Amino acid sequence: MSLKEYKKKRNFSATPEPAESIRSKTPQFVVQLHHASHRHFDFRLELDGVLKSWAVPKGPSFDPAVKRLAMEVEDHPVSYATFEGDIPKGNYGAGHVDVFDSGTWEAIGSAQQGLTKGDLKFVLHGDILRGSWVLVRTGRQGKKNQWLLIKHRDEYANERDADAFVDPKTDRPISLTKRRKTWPKESKPSPRKTSSSSASPASKADTSEILKAGEREALASAAFTPELCRLQSSPPSGAEWLHEIKWDGYRILCTVVKGQVRLWSRNAIEWTDRLPELAGAVRSLKLKSAQLDGEMIVLKDGRDDFNALQARLSAENGEPAIYMLFDLLHLNGKSLRNVPLIDRKRVLADLMQKHSHSLLRFSQHQVGSGEEAFAQAAAAGQEGIVSKRADSSYSGSRNGDWIKVKARPSDEFAVVGFTLPKGSRAGVGALLLGQPRNGEMTYVGRVGTGLNNEDLREWRNRLEPSIRDKPTANIDLMAKVDRRLAIWVKPKIVIEAFYQGIGGQGLLRQPAFKVLRRDKKVVDLLDSDCSAPAAEHKTGSHSRSPLKVTSTKKRAQKVIRKLQVDESAPLAEIRLAKDGTNDSEALHLTHADRIVFPKLEISKGQVAEYYAAVASLLVPEIVGRPLSIVRCPDGASGTCFFQKHVGKGWGPNVHSIAVEEKSGTDENLSIHDERGLLDLVQMNVLEFHPWGAPGDDLAHADRIVFDLDPHASVKWTRMIAAARDVRAQLKSIGLESFVRTSGGKGLHVVVPLSPPAPWDAVKNFAHAVAQAMATLKPKEFVAVAGDKNRVGKIFVDWLRNGRGATSVASYSLRARDAAGVAMPLTWDELGRVKSGDAFTIKNAVGKIRRRKDDPWEELKVLKQALPEF
Incomplete structure (x- = not known):
């Protein structure tokens, strides 16, 4: 053509x-x-x-x-x-x-x-x-x-x-x-920018038009959650990415409310009093309200120098601290978070040109040509680059819109001990380093290169008060001969070190000391998704057989009694009762006080409490099966996303399971027990969606799920009648079914299959049932997806029954404002339920305590085969 x-x-x-x-x-x-x-x-x-x-x-x-x-x-x-x-x-x-x-x-x-x-x-x-x-x-x-x-x-x-x-x-x-909604009536949408040239952001757009796209917002005088980077080995390609220098300094967030400037660390610690000159520089911008994001650096010999910055903060030199600004989230009553980044930067550049100040700099960028930008940064001796989607919003999460690529690999480590000096060295011989791997602090190597004698003496004085008799990290990777020479300390101090990858023994290769990170705490390492050493450390294998879990009301209540979460601590503990004992084991939970469901003021610690309480009921639904999860790093009201692969540093109880695909083997996420469930909760998982097939036979489905999804105009009484109609239709062909609330707006009718059936047969059968319902009651049901097809009707969603498709598990929370729970019911009690999210994180455990029996107990033993059709 x-x-x-x-x-x-x-x-x-x-x-x-x-x-x-x-x-x-x-x-x-x-x-x-x-x-x-x-x-x-x-x-x-x-x-x-x-x-x-x-x-x-x-x-x-x-x-x-x-x-x-x-x-x-x-x-x-x-x-x-x-x-x-x-x-x-x-x-x-x-x-x-x-x-x-x-x-x-x-x-x-x-x-x-x-x-x-x-x-x-x-x-x-x-x-x-x-x-x-x-x-x-x-x-x-x-x-x-x-x-x-x-x-x-x-x-x-x-x-x-x-x-x-x-x-x-x-x-x-x-x-x-x-x-x-934000465009003038006569304007047309502008085409996507595909230029690969260097940007001069202030000249390419009318900033007044960009500001019209902002949404009215009353700003609180408090820190905000920063956008975070994922670590990647090479820069992304394509003109949809812009690339900035990775500045070697401290991340500083700035809020301005009614002209009052406040400066914050990325961990929401206020630095205004420590940096009065930078606060004064921001005041020169004459802002009524604003949120700014940037990096504080010190320039030495024409480039940023982290050691010089630390000396400046310790009053050891008089070098001026410079605020390198790279994002503008709010300006004079308008939130710009949902405005594309490239446009936010244009507004920021325009603002800084109008009110220039020697301590404020605009972080320039290049659009496209990521490899070229990275090569230039490396040649200039920079740490690397940060690549950002030009059209991205500012979600305050680590969602992959921002990527950092380091020219020389480095990472942050906890100091877990030291060795005594030899020869001409004084103070300490080397620092012993630890990093979270598989949910525990693990020894990863030692560093002495980059430290002079004066540094070594200072380190001895710094570490002496924290000496401990026993190792404060897992030392399985440490040679036995080295263990006798080690002096252990409580992990309190974080350093950054260069290294050349991970050796065959799992230890750092050629590490060299870079800098003491006074701005970081050990707990910060526990919540990182970008741990480079851990990236090459396997978190589990699909070869391990699933662990069977007994589901009993007594067990669930025992867990509730044993659960304790201290939300005031930066690193809280979940205490989970062991099977058949009166004692318990602890699982770590970071940021337990972080709010996950804002409208209900439910914290991450309370989410962990809920999942520990229902673990013995939920885990049998998902154990050993390929699993999709919904992660919400910023809570249910923030950016949430599906994920089906194991992430980095997710703890020792999160595993993978091999799934054969046409293109090869895919490794899907899976767990074996309750500990795996809570490791996922630690990683901000709110929803659990398993395959409808057991892990030992992924070619056959052992359940069918009909998701009754109503249009907004459908009353709940019609939903109850619809579920009963589907049940009756299934019963007419010899199949028993079970019902649960979806935790959202609908109901699920679930059909167990024993023996399991091939996926194609299950999907075709589910489609046939949905079409039959739409044919029998065309005013009630529709079997075709899409909102326009189901106005005033209920969509019988049969699509969840194909190979690889998933459906939410019983007792799973939903990442929605109401914090609904997918709650199994008896058919008799369905009529007393008021909505699909009638059971929530606040009342679900009480519901479980009050009931006499598991409403789905029969599902586990029912023998029924897929009928021929």
């Missing part, structure tokens, strides 16, 4: 569609929602100066188990990627067009060979569509080539489809609808 066919079908004097094509610097993709004679999504990839195009009737699905038909159509000009508007009646493709998503893309292998072979694999970098995908040409060809658009299994896979991002009332893309 070529643009000849595109132009042949169009009269450009009668349609606003572009006629010519302009090649962009970085290959881009676009998905457009097209309301033509038949509503569909147009999927387009830029290749060889044109947009290769496919019409996808149902839109992309994020579920790898769902294959979406994609009809190949004529090539379009690259300039079509920003086209939005109405194609007039009488013209080809007449109807309204909206940009649904856009960004850049890159082929996996050769794009041309993939198109020719009919197997095009690629990665998308969009606002909505991200990660790895494939277009596969089918054997059924007609006038147009038929392809299938399929999502690969990666961290971006989930159970949603494109319509989840479309407003059901307007049938317009949600992302654009929200943005348009």
Whole structure:
């Protein structure tokens, strides 16, 4: 195909569609929602100066188990990627067009060979569509080539489809609808920036227009949670990333309320009095209210020097501290958190140009060309770079929008001991270092290089008061001959050291002392997702057989009595009763007082209390199964995301389980026992979603879940009747079923299968039941996903029954304001329940205590096979 066919079908004097094509610097993709004679999504990839195009009737699905038909159509000009508007009646493709998503893309292998072979694999970098995908040409060809658009299994896979991002009332893309609320009536959305040149941010945008996109906000005079970086070995590619120098200093957050300036460390410790000159510099900006983010540095010989900064803070030198600003979250009554980063930086640069001060600097950036930016930083002797998504919001989390890449690997360690000096050395010989691995402080090596005699004497004086008789870390990695020479101390001090990777024995290779981190505490190391040494330390194996857990009311109540969480401590302990004993064991919980459900004022410690209390009931639902989880590092009201792979440093009780895929073996997250459950709670997990198959037979499902998902207009009494109708339909074909609240707005009807059945058969059966319900009662039920299809109706969601799909576990919390619980019920008590989130973190344990029996006890022993149909 070529643009000849595109132009042949169009009269450009009668349609606003572009006629010519302009090649962009970085290959881009676009998905457009097209309301033509038949509503569909147009999927387009830029290749060889044109947009290769496919019409996808149902839109992309994020579920790898769902294959979406994609009809190949004529090539379009690259300039079509920003086209939005109405194609007039009488013209080809007449109807309204909206940009649904856009960004850049890159082929996996050769794009041309993939198109020719009919197997095009690629990665998308969009606002909505991200990660790895494939277009596969089918054997059924007609006038147009038929392809299938399929999502690969990666961290971006989930159970949603494109319509989840479309407003059901307007049938317009949600992302654009929200943005348009802040645009002037006559303005059009601007195309995505793909320039790879260095930025001069103050000149490329009208900052007054950017500020109109901000939302009114009353600002509190308190610290805010900073955006955090993930550690990566190489910078990301693509024009959707901007790259800044990684400054070697202290992170400083700034709030201004009614003109009063306050400075904070990243741990919410106020530094205003210690840095009066920087507070005065910020006052020169003449702000009424603001939130600023940056790094405090000291320049020595033209570059940042951390040791000089520490000397400045200790009054050992008179070097001026400089506040290097890189983000602006709030300005004069307007929150800018949801404004794209590139625009926030333009406003910040404009502000600093208008009110310059010698102690305030703007942190410049480069858009695109990450490898080049990293090479330049390394050549200049900088620590590395921080790469940030140019269109990202400021969520105050470690969600992958900010990535740090170090030119010379370094990390932070606790000092757990020292050795005595030899020869001409004085004070100490070397510092013994520890770092959290698998939930405990572990010896990882020693460092003496980089310390002179004066430093060594100071270290001896500093460590002497903390000496202990026994090791204060796990010393399994330490040679026995070295253990006799070690003097142990209580881990209280954090240092940063360079190193050249991890050796075969799990210890640091060639470590060299960098600096004493007075701004860090040992507890900070426990809550890090970026521990480089731990990154190469395995956290478990799928080969271990699952641990069976007995589920009894007595056991649950015993756990409740044994649980103690001290929320006032920075490192709290969860005490969990051991099986068959009166004693208990402790599991560490950091930031127990952090609020997780703001509307209910429920803390992380209370979430841990809840999960410890119901562990003996929840764990049998998920033990040994591949598991998807919902993590909320900033609480339920912040950014939450699905995850199915084990993270770094997640504790010794979080394991992986091998899942065979067409592309190879995937390692999914799994736990064996209650300790694994609470290790996940420590990592800010709120929801648990297991596979419907046991770990020892992933090819067969042992349960079917019908998720009854109501439209907002459906009354709860109809939901109760609907669940009973589904039960009756299943009973008519010989299947018993069980019911639970979803913890959200719906109900789940669950069918156990013993023996288990193949996934394809289970999914086909579930689909058939959903269609039967929609046919029998079309005014009540619908079997097709999408809000526009279920107005006034209940969607019988059968899609959770495909291989790899998951459903929330019984007793799991939901990451929603109400903190609802997925609560198993008897059919008799269903009529007394008032809503899908009637049971919450506040009343669920009381409900469990009051009931006489487990309402799903029969589910565990029921023998029923999938009927033939």
